[in-house]
Amino acid sequence: MENQKKVIGIIAEYNPFHNGHAYQIQRAKEMADADFVVVLMSGHFTQRGEPAIFNSHTRTKMALLGGADAVFEMPAPFSCASAEDFASYGINLFGSLGIPYISFGTEGASAKELLYLASLLKNESPTYQLHLKELLLLGSSFPQAREGALLAQMKEDGLSSDERFRYKEILQSPNNILGIEYMKAKLNYRSPILPIAIPRMGSSYHDTSLPKFQDFASASAIRNSIFQHHNDYSPFVPHSVLSLLKEAKPLPRDILCDPIFYRILMLQYDDTPLSHFFDVSHELSRRIINYIRQGSNYEEFITNIKPKQYTFSRVSRALLHIFLGITKKDMLEYKEGKLAPYARLIGFKKESSDLLTQLKKNSSIPIISKLADANHILSTSPTALKLLFCEVHAAHLYRALYYSCYSEELPNIYQQPLVII
Amino acid sequence: MENQKKVIGIIAEYNPFHNGHAYQIQRAKEMADADFVVVLMSGHFTQRGEPAIFNSHTRTKMALLGGADAVFEMPAPFSCASAEDFASYGINLFGSLGIPYISFGTEGASAKELLYLASLLKNESPTYQLHLKELLLLGSSFPQAREGALLAQMKEDGLSSDERFRYKEILQSPNNILGIEYMKAKLNYRSPILPIAIPRMGSSYHDTSLPKFQDFASASAIRNSIFQHHNDYSPFVPHSVLSLLKEAKPLPRDILCDPIFYRILMLQYDDTPLSHFFDVSHELSRRIINYIRQGSNYEEFITNIKPKQYTFSRVSRALLHIFLGITKKDMLEYKEGKLAPYARLIGFKKESSDLLTQLKKNSSIPIISKLADANHILSTSPTALKLLFCEVHAAHLYRALYYSCYSEELPNIYQQPLVII
Known part of the structure; x- marks a missing residue:
């Protein structure tokens, strides 16, 4: 494997792309001393059960302008699924593409801490199971019961109250929880992928208003600002992306x-x-x-x-x-078949074409860069084709929604060329 | 059959109700010296393949205010079908309700003339078939070929050129053609129903602009005027209906x-x-x-x-x-089952309640006046229930379209009481 360039994977929605995302890409490259960042991005619909604010094509362009080297698409059945399925798909795709690192944002938790929590959840010891059941019977919500059961297990494992307090804090934050899901998937699928956890900067995920004294805002806050036709999101979005974002029309x-x-x-x-x-x-x-x-x-x-x-x-x-x-x-x-049976490329940086050569060499699954070829490439795998066409259908519906909203046509997904910048 | 009142049936869309319709009701009653007029009205979608301009409830109210005594609903599969199926359903429904007369508008053709044309079409003599086939092969449209074949048959039957010219004229007009379909259905289903043809007043069916010097305009012209938010349709609509029409919101x-x-x-x-x-x-x-x-x-x-x-x-x-x-x-x-297996009543005039008593006595099919009872009443006839629920579904969709248009709810068809004025 001489001359191999170091590649990191990031799973994201970029809904829309902002400074925090650009920072994560930059920081991940620095921390791992990596050459390339490959993004697996949600297709036209997101995990919140909504149409993405902009279509995949536009968000891909933003991601490339913001520092990504190549963008692959996560199809709707997984991009709109639970954190567990979302993470499982991602870990499997990177594994099949031969990408050795995954980087994700956390609210301060280290990869080691997340991996430890993931191992507890994967193993489901009798103590864990007992407490989970009891707490659910007592009327706790599932996340609450899970937290209580994890803490009981930690106590049994001899962790100090300080350590347990630290883990309790970790479990409060959505990015940490998604991180745990990545690590759970790594364990479940025996993936050799190495995690690079990057502490999230600025606002918390749940903040819906833009902050006053920093460069980082949550995607929610930026979406709100866009929908309210304010332009006050500008400082929170990389300059390279801004003009694209301003001309794109958002889908509510x-x-x-x-x-x-x-x-x-x-x-x-x-x-x-x-x-x-x-x-x-x-x-x-x-x-x-x-x-x-x-x-x-x-x-x-x-x-x-x-x-x-x-x-x-x-x-x-x-x-x-x-x-x-x-x-x-x-x-x-x-889920019964191969979780990520193909990789659909949506865009890449011209200067990173070495990356594509390397991915094509290492990948154990077909890389689809032209939708019209999919029928041929996946002809022996009806489930893979079905998965791909679910996203194609989602894209058609997204286009119809866009038309309802603006009486303007988005290009058909079949006519949409690869995004190359 | 003592004390039987004389009842006439009219098949209509009332899309919307106008002076021509009121005139037809009035004239039909006079001509047949009838006591009551029963209307079979298209449900929420019309033969032009469009949502009706107003929902069934509103159009029923207009029909009652305009002179009808009771209104039954034609369900979507027939109200949106070809003239042949539309007419067949109507003739069958009136037959089952025991209504002995049908009145319809014509462009001057007499019932006898229409019945003659209908008999030619029903019989399809060898001469007719031969000419029809030839003309179609030569590239004529179906209506053109049918006209040619009919004229050939008439020639064979010894009709003079004057008579043939008269029939040729009759075949040019949409109301006459619908009249022929009523008469064809009468023959096909051996219905004893008696036709009362009423020459249409004023504008032709195809006119899309309002006339200047008469009281009659086509429904198309009135719809156009409504959609363009002109109020110039007022003279063409019975005064009793006008305020209702002005407050109802039209569906384009x-x-x-x-x-x-x-x-x-x-x-x-x-x-x-x-x-x-x-x-x-x-x-x-x-x-x-x-x-x-x-x-x-x-x-x-x-x-x-x-x-x-x-x-x-x-x-x-x-x-x-x-x-x-x-x-x-x-x-x-x-079409394989009983064509009109039930009659759904939408409204009636309080002063015509004798009519309902008589209809209920004479009818060979269930009369449904409360939708919630349909499941019970039609429990032994799954096809009838299916037909009814097709209109219920159409009404739900109409309501959804209305909401899309106005962000306002129409009442649910289940909550819509009988229209009684």
Whole structure:
């Protein structure tokens, strides 16, 4: 393996790309002394159960301008799935592409700490299981019960109260939790991938307003600012990306409301139970039907149908699965097969073409850089084709939503060339 | 049958109700010396393949204010079908309700003339068939070829050139042609129903602008005037109906564009061929997919996909069948069973309650006046229930379209009481 360049993988949504993302790419390269950063980016719909603010093509361009060397697409069934499935897909894809490092942001937790927590969750000792069960019976939410069970296990393992307090803190932060999922996937799939944890700068993930005295804002805060037509997000986005961001038109979540309603009406007419779709329980299905159209906007509708024990994102994702047509059966099929059976390239930096040569040499799965070739390349793998076409369908729907919003056409995903900058 | 009151049936869309309709009701009662007029009105979607300008409830109220005594609903599979199926459903419904007269507007043709033409079309003599085939082979459209074949048959039957010229004129007008379909259905189903033809007043069916010196305008012209927010349609609408018409919000055809596009995307993803739907030929299916979203509005899209030999309405109806989920298989099922297996009452005049008593006594099919009872009443007839629920589904979709248009809710069809004035 002479002349191999050092490659790091990052899993991201870039919804939209901001200073924190550029910092992470830069810092990951420095820490690992890496040559290239390969991004696995969510396709047209995100883990919050929403259309991405900009289409994949635009977000890919932003990522490349912001420091990424190549961008691959995570298809909708995984980009709109739980953190566990999202992470599992990512770890598997990087493994198949022969990428030895994964870098992710944390709220201060080290890779070693996350790996330790992941090992506890993977092993599920009798102590852990007992406490988890008890706490759930006592009415804790799943994350609360999981935390309590982990702490009980740590006590049994002889960790000091200071150490346990530290882990309790770690478990409070969404980026850490996603980090744990990466590490769990590494353990579950026996992946040799090496983690590079990068402490997140600035605002927390949950902040929805822009900060006053720093360069880093959360993607949520930036999205809000964009939707409110303020331009005050400018300092929080790399200069190279700014003009692109200003000319792109954002897609609001609310645009899903009517199309999802038509879809549900049609499914009811066709006698297709909503519970066929991934993440839609019988209870949620009942509530969707009972509360359909109640609420003055999509957010209120979701709040109305949300069972107490579910998160808002979980319900949003469930509705999105109905809209995109992702069934429980489909997800089972995707997960039973090779998790990432192909890699769809969306863009790369011209100056990083060495990287592509190296990836093509190392990859154990087909790299698809032209959608029209997919039928041929994946002809022996119907599940892989189905997975790919689920994202193609998602892109078509994204385009239809965009048209509903702006009466303007986005290019068809088949006519969209590779993004090369 | 003592004390029987004389009842006339009228089949209509009332899209919207205007002076011509009020005149027809009045004149029909006079001509037949009838006590009551029963209307069979299209549900939420019309024969032009569009949502009705107002929902059934509102149009029913207009019809009652304009002179009708009771209004029954024609369900979507027939209200959005060809003139032949539309007429067959109507003749069958009136037959089952025990209504002995049907009145319809003509462009001057007498019932006897229409019945003669209908008998020629029903019999399809060898002469007729030969000429029809030849003319079609020579490139005539179906209506042209049919006219030629009819004229050839008349010549053989010894009709003078004057008489043939008269029939040729009759065949040019849409109301006459619909009248022929009523008479064809009468013959096909051996219905004893007696026709009362009423010469249409004022503008022709095709006129899209309001006339200057008369009280009668076409429904198309009135719709155009409403959509353009002119109030110049006022003189052409009965005074009793006017305030209702002014406060109701009209639904434009264009509102179908996005929802139909989502529906087609989803069907493609689900591998459901568009040609499963009623009136969608393989050629049309191919053109829909090739031209999807091409055109600056719905009308342009339809013009783009329209095969040469199809009419605009035929293509609009085909798209509507896709949207409403009306398949070829469904239509076959509806047509193989009893054509009108129930009668859904939407409204009546309080002072005409005798009429309802008489209808209930004479009717050979269940009369449904409360939707919630349908499951029980039609429990032994799954096809009848399916037909009814197709209109219920159409009403739900109409409501969703209305919401898309106005961000306001129409009442749910289940919460809509009978219209009683």
